[in-house]
Amino acid sequence: MLVVEAVHALTQRGVAATVNAVATEIGIDQSGASRLVKSATEAGYLTMHAPDRDGRQRRATLTASGRTMLDQAHDWQERVFDQLTEGWSEQRRRDFQQAMTELIDRSYALDP
Incomplete structure (x- = not known):
């Protein structure tokens, strides 16, 4: 999931x-x-592809299964947030x- x-x-x-960007993230x-x-690729959650202009720099994208898992995780996070903020x-x-x-958003500006 991470x-x-x-x-x-x-x-x-x-x-x-890219793998390097994921590592930094x-x-x-x-x-x-x-x-x-x-x-994650072997599990079917990501695909790797190389852009036409630079075949060395492979990029990851979500598959339909990856998107479904992400949506389910976000739904769970929203439910937990609702429980934690009950009464607010x-x-x-x-x-x-x-x-x-x-x-x-500010934390991204701090990244090298």
Whole structure:
């Protein structure tokens, strides 16, 4: 799941989901990320392809199964968030989500 989420996050930000980018995204070395990408590919959650202009730089993309798993994980996360914030007003929930989103966005600016 970790590598699927990383590929999705990179893609959403317009960053090529290479093994090196996945490694940086999840904070592990390239060889560890390579093994995770390989396992996720073998499990059918990712596909690897090389862009036409540079065949050396392979990129990961989600398969339909990977997208389904990601959607299910996000649904679960939303249910847990609802449980954790039970009793909060809708405004407080929105404010918290907005603050967390801003922190995450700022964290990308700190990455080398």
